[in-house]
Amino acid sequence: MLLEIKNLNVYYGVIQALKDVSFHVDEGEVVALIGANGAGKTTTLHTISGLLKPKSGEIIYKGKNIVTISGNKIVSMGMAHVPEGRRVFADLSVAQNLKMGAYTRRNKKEIEDTMAMVYDRFPRLKERQTQKAGTLSGGEQQMLAMGRALMSHPDIILMDEPSMGLSPIFVNEIFDIIKSVHKDGTTVLLVEQNAKKALTIADRAYVLETGSITMEGKATDMLNNDSIRKAYLGE
Amino acid sequence: MLSFLTSLVNGLSLGSIYAIIALGYTMVYGIAKMLNFAHGDFIMVGSYVIFIFVSNLGLSPVIAIPVAVVLCLILGVTTERVAYRPLRNAASPLAVLITAIGVSYLLENVALLIFGADTKSFTSVIPWSGITLAGGEIRIQGVTIITIITSVVILLALQFFVHKTREGQAMLAVAQDRSAATLMGIDVNKTISLTFAIGSALAAIAGAFLCSAYPSLTPYTGAMPGIKAFVAAVLGGIGSIPGAMLGGLVLGVIEILARTYISTQLSDAIVFGILVVVLLVKPTGILGKIIQEKV
Ligand SMILES: Nc1ncnc2c1ncn2[C@@H]1O[C@H](COP(=O)(O)OP(=O)(O)O)[C@@H](O)[C@H]1O
Ligand SMILES: [Mg+2]
Numbered sequence: 001m002l003l004e005i006k007n008l009n010v011y012y013g014v015i016q017a018l019k020d021v022s023f024h025v026d027e028g029e030v031v032a033l034i035g036a037n038g039a040g041k042t043t044t045l046h047t048i049s050g051l052l053k054p055k056s057g058e059i060i061y062k063g064k065n066i067v068t069i070s071g072n073k074i075v076s077m078g079m080a081h082v083p084e085g086r087r088v089f090a091d092l093s094v095a096q097n098l099k100m101g102a103y104t105r106r107n108k109k110e111i112e113d114t115m116a117m118v119y120d121r122f123p124r125l126k127e128r129q130t131q132k133a134g135t136l137s138g139g140e141q142q143m144l145a146m147g148r149a150l151m152s153h154p155d156i157i158l159m160d161e162p163s164m165g166l167s168p169i170f171v172n173e174i175f176d177i178i179k180s181v182h183k184d185g186t187t188v189l190l191v192e193q194n195a196k197k198a199l200t201i202a203d204r205a206y207v208l209e210t211g212s213i214t215m216e217g218k219a220t221d222m223l224n225n226d227s228i229r230k231a232y233l234g235e
Numbered sequence: 236m237l238s239f240l241t242s243l244v245n246g247l248s249l250g251s252i253y254a255i256i257a258l259g260y261t262m263v264y265g266i267a268k269m270l271n272f273a274h275g276d277f278i279m280v281g282s283y284v285i286f287i288f289v290s291n292l293g294l295s296p297v298i299a300i301p302v303a304v305v306l307c308l309i310l311g312v313t314t315e316r317v318a319y320r321p322l323r324n325a326a327s328p329l330a331v332l333i334t335a336i337g338v339s340y341l342l343e344n345v346a347l348l349i350f351g352a353d354t355k356s357f358t359s360v361i362p363w364s365g366i367t368l369a370g371g372e373i374r375i376q377g378v379t380i381i382t383i384i385t386s387v388v389i390l391l392a393l394q395f396f397v398h399k400t401r402e403g404q405a406m407l408a409v410a411q412d413r414s415a416a417t418l419m420g421i422d423v424n425k426t427i428s429l430t431f432a433i434g435s436a437l438a439a440i441a442g443a444f445l446c447s448a449y450p451s452l453t454p455y456t457g458a459m460p461g462i463k464a465f466v467a468a469v470l471g472g473i474g475s476i477p478g479a480m481l482g483g484l485v486l487g488v489i490e491i492l493a494r495t496y497i498s499t500q501l502s503d504a505i506v507f508g509i510l511v512v513v514l515l516v517k518p519t520g521i522l523g524k525i526i527q528e529k530v
Pocket of ligand 1: 017035037038039040041042043044
C-alpha cells in the first residue's frame with residue numbers, strides 16, 4: 001500500500017468535516033474519490049498533503065505516519081497535489097510556475113529534463129512559457145497546475161477537481177492527460193464531481209458523503225451501480 | 236541654481252534613507268501581508284546599538300554596524316516569531332496590526348527606560364568629509380554620497396535575491412499564495428522569517444545613515460522616518476521593490492525642496508498631502524503592485 005488513511009477525523013473549529021474516513025491507494029492505481037459539493041473531498045486531500053492537521057487518525061505514506069510532518073516536507077517525499085481551483089502563481093510566467101514546482105529538487109539537469117518532458121506533454125504551455133499564468137485560459141491554467149505538480153517528479157499525485165469549470169473539449173483533454181500520467185507510472189488519487197469521467201479512468205473508487213465514506217469498490221462496478229447512477233451520474 | 240542642486244542632492248540622500256526603510260516595509264508587507272508598524276523603531280534600536288559601540292565603547296563603525304545589523308535581525312525575527320506569527324491566522328487582520336503598534340510602543344518605552352529621554356549626539360559613521368564641486372560652491376558630504384550609493388546597491392542586491400535565488404523565488408510564491416507555496420515544498424514560516432530578517436537588517440543600516448546625517452538620537456528617532464518610509468512604500472506601490480526605492484527618493488526630494496523653498500513647518504504637511512493626491516489619482520501607487528495577493 002502506497003497510501004493508507006485510517007480513521008481520519010478533521011474539524012474546522014467545532015464543525016466536523018471528516019468522520020472516521022479510511023481508505024487506501026495501492027501503488028500504480030488510479031483511485032477516485034467522488035462525492036457532492038461539500039462532502040469533504042478537498043478537506044481529505046488537504047489533510048493528506050499536510051495543509052490541514054487532523055484531530056485524530058493516521059495517514060500512512062510509504063510506511064510512515066505523515067500526520068505530524070509539515071506540508072512542505074511531504075512534497076519532498078514524492079507527493080504532489082494539484083489543488084482545487086488550480087492556484088497557479090498568477091503574476092509569474094508559465095516557466096517560473098513550472099520551476100516553482102521543482103522547488104524541492106536541486107539537480108539543474110534533472111529539472112531541465114523534467115521541464116522538457118512537461119512541455120512535451122503540454123505543447124500549449126511551451127508556446128506560452130513567457131506569458132504570465134494569470135493570462136491563461138482556465139484549461140491552460142489546469143494544465144499548468146498539473147505540469148507544475150509533475151515538476152517535483154512525484155510518486156503519487158493528488159488531483160482536486162481538475163475538470164471543474166472547463167469546456168467539454170478541455171475536460172476530455174485533461175482526462176487523457178491523467179491517463180497518460182498514470183501510464184507513465186504515477187499513482188493518482190483523483191477527486192471529482194464529474195463522477196462518470198472519473199469512474200471511467202479509475203481502478204477503484206470511494207464515495208464520500210457529508211464527511212464519511214459510504215461506498216467503495218471497483219470503478220466498473222460503481223458505474224453499473226443503481227444508487228451511484230442515480231446520485232452521481234445523473235441518470 | 237547651485238542651492239537648488241544642493242537641495243536636490245540632500246533630498247536624494249534623505250530619500251535614500253527612506254528608501255532603505257521602505258524596502259523593508261514593502262517586503263514584509265508583500266510577503267508576510269502585514270504592516271509592521273514597529274519597523275521604524277528597529278531603526279532606533281539599531282542606532283542605539285551603534286551609538287553604544289562607537290561613542291561609549293570607542294569601537295569602529297566597521298564593527299558597530301554589523302553588530303547592529305545582526306541584533307536588529309534577531310530582534311525582527313524574534314518579534315515575528317513571538318508576537319506576529321501566533322496571530323497570523325487570527326479572525327481579524329487588525330489583531331496583528333494592533334500588536335505591531337504595541338511592539339512599537341514597547342520598544343520606545345524600553346529605550347526610554349534604558350537611555351532616558353535626553354538626546355544623544357550621534358557620531359557620524361562616515362568620517363569622510365565629502366567633495367566640493369563648482370569651485371567650492373557646492374559641497375556634498377561624504378555621508379550623503381555613501382547613503383545614496385548604499386541604497387542603490389541594496390536595491391540591486393534585493394532585486395537579484397528575489398528574482399535569481401531559490402529563497403527569493405520562495406518569497407514570490409509565498410507572497411502570492413501561501414497554500415500553493417506549501418504544496419511546492421516551500422517552508423512558509425522560514426520564508427517569512429527570512430523576510431523579517433532582511434527588513435530588520437535594512438532598518439539597522441538605515442539607522443546608521445539617518446543618525447549620521449541628522450545626529451540626534453532619542454527613543455522616538457525611528458518613529459517619524461518609519462511613518463514616512465511607509466508613505467514612500469505606499470507612494471511607490473506597496474509590495475513593489477522598485478516602487479519602494481522610487482517612492483523613497485521622491486518623498487525625500489519633495490521634503491527637502493519643500494523645506495528649502497516653502498516652509499520648514501509645512502514640509503511634512505506637504506509630504507502627506509502629496510500622498511493623498513497620488514492615492515486619489517492612482518490608488519495602487521506609482522508602480523502599482525508587483526507582488527500581488529491572490530485570495
Ligand atoms: N476553511 C473552512 N472553514 C470552515 N468550514 C469549511 C472550510 N472549508 C470547508 N469547510 C466545510 O467543510 C465541509 C467539506 O468541505 P470540502 O472539503 O471543501 O468539500 P468538497 O471538496 O467535497 O466540496 C463543507 O461543509 C464546508 O462547508
Ligand atoms: Mg472541493
